[in-house]
Amino acid sequence: MKDIAYEELQAFEGRAAEEAGRGKDPVNRPMIRHWCEAMGDGNPAYGGADPVAPATMLQAWTMGGLSANGGRFRAHDELFALLDGAGYTSVVATDCEQEYLRALRPGDEITFDAVIESVSERKTTKLGTGHFVTTRMDVRVGDDLAGTHRFRILKYAPVKQRPKGERPTGEQPKGGQPKGERPRPVVNRDNAGFWAGVAEHRLLIQRCDGCGELRFPWLPGCNACGSPVWDAVEASGDGTVYSYVVMHHPPFPAFDPPYAVGLVELAEGVRIVSNIVGVPYDKVRIGMSVRLEFRRVDTELELPVFRAVDVAGGAG
Known part of the structure; x- marks a missing residue:
């Protein structure tokens, strides 16, 4: 693993990952129905005479499918190649945030822009050492901002796997009380x-x-x-x-x-x-x-x- 000058990573902040992207399909009843069936959500607002799409479907309308994503996010490809070359070859999704500003209804045509919002300094986690990358996507219907989606990943160099049977220093054998602290729950205004x-x-x-x-x-x-x-x-x-x-x-x-x-x-x-x-x-x-x-x-x-x-x- 080699160091990357943080300024080199910061240069990606603000770079467009996708410009004037278009949803593959308009907002439509079948996708709303499939989503609600999968989620077990029977809210009548999603299936009545004038339905709205569940707000949490925001990202779903921007997805291009398994065969439609190649080459779409060039800025990400360049950033990830730089991180891969420095030894940060693993990736894990850490969290996402969504903000909803306008209800989406069948027939709405979706457009979106994505930008690399931030790249963190090098961080050390229990998985390994790496950099958090946050991407913001703004979803629109016409000139109206319908919502914002932020997706954060960690590109990291994994901790070396211990030989089979070897335990971390200070950890008791199986059956004893394990050492270390549990990950902390995320406490927010909703919970x-x-x-x-x-x-x-x-x-x-x-x-x-x-x-x-x-x-x-x-x-x-x-x-x-x-x-x-x-x-x-x-x-x-x-x-x-x-x-x-x-x-x-x-x-x-x-x-x-x-x-x-x-x-x-x-x-x-x-x-x-x-x-x-x-x-x-x-x-x-x-x-x-x-x-x-x-x-x-x-x-x-x-x-x-x-x-x-x-x-x-x-x-x-």
């Missing part, structure tokens, strides 16, 4: 109430003030009626395993795989993703009864987890 509840050992569910619909995870508005007004109710803590996966990824310092991550259906009817504890990972089953508890995972962080109920030979 701060949830994390405040966790700090009090309460699992809070949003309840729409307009129609009474319960929702989880926390959202700024109701999927059922669109109302932005809500309060919160405390979950009883009873649930069942609706689905689950077993994580086998390489051992990061704060984790000790394999372990089970479940999609738990609460007694109130909403679902939450969390760890299943109190039973070996290979004994977790769909339909298993679980009970909420709060577990301290490091010196500063507690998380809601679910303990298997009435399981013989449980562990953990």
Whole structure:
């Protein structure tokens, strides 16, 4: 891995990645329907006589398909070639932000411009060392700005994989308490109430003030009626395993795989993703009864987890 002068990377900031791009198709009912079916979103606003497209489809209207992207983003190609040549050969998407300014309706013709908004100085993460690259896309209908999409990736040189069986310095053998801190949750204005509840050992569910619909995870508005007004109710803590996966990824310092991550259906009817504890990972089953508890995972962080109920030979 070789150093790149940061000024050389900064020169890409403000460069157009796409100019006067056009959506491959106008906004249309079939794509809205497919999106809503995939998301399980039955909001009548998306299928009535005068429907609007779900706001979160913003980027979908700009996509050119698998065969239509070659050569479109030349500035990205040049930047990534520079980073690849310096040894930053891996890439991971880190986050995206969208701002919605105008509803999109069937028949709207989409145009868009994309720009490399920023390239960070060199950063060191648990994955490796590299640079964050943020791209902003402005989506328009005619002269109206419909929304803005920011997409951020990390181009990095991965940490060298340890030889099989070797553990990081200070990490206890499998079965002991893993060392290191968990990644911190992103707390924002939309979910701060949830994390405040966790700090009090309460699992809070949003309840729409307009129609009474319960929702989880926390959202700024109701999927059922669109109302932005809500309060919160405390979950009883009873649930069942609706689905689950077993994580086998390489051992990061704060984790000790394999372990089970479940999609738990609460007694109130909403679902939450969390760890299943109190039973070996290979004994977790769909339909298993679980009970909420709060577990301290490091010196500063507690998380809601679910303990298997009435399981013989449980562990953990």
